[in-house]
Amino acid sequence: AQKITQTQPGMFVQEKEAVTLDCTYDTSDQSYGLFWYKQPSSGEMIFLIYQGSYDEQNATEGRYSLNFQKARKSANLVISASQLGDSAMYFCAMRVPNAGKSTFGDGTTLTVKP
């Protein structure tokens, strides 16, 4: 079974600063994918970034980067140059091949202060 742990229920960051959202995972599978999703107050879920378990380099997508530390089983999301529009809930998720579902963490609510 897969498990995702997000230990930060809420985070605050000043506009234009960087912020790291923590995610640790647990799985016995060697092949897996890690995802981050953003859920603004409007409710929709938006895919942000993906990291494969065999990827040697950390994934980056614009201002988002994923700090992947396989030995520690962590996949932290780094948002650089925070913007007011980044205020949202962020979910870390994992998927293994042939498992069907993606397993989600409980989420972290990020508030960007002006």
Place this chain on the structure above:
Amino acid sequence: DSGVTQTPKHLITATGQRVTLRCSPRSGDLSVYWYQQSLDQGLQFLIQYYNGEERAKGNILERFSAQQFPDLHSELNLSSLELGDSALYFCASSVGGVGKTGELFFGEGSRLTVL
């Protein structure tokens, strides 16, 4: 716009009633997933269909059922509704592969309120 369409967006009903939530996946996506998001339980996986067949089952109650039709749209049926069923129900679709293609594209959700 994710390309996934869910209807209705909002639904208010009474305990004991039955409702049907509908989802149209992105064009070309074969997999459809249903998730329930409630305040106290986060995002819970309910069920997955792949090209018309049930592929994976999560914490779906026996009062709930789903299906995926030949045109790949899916319906989630919730019956004998209880107050605790009030939640945001998401449909998501994916190509169905592994790797980056495993990303989910979510609909806007159907917010169900049971009174």
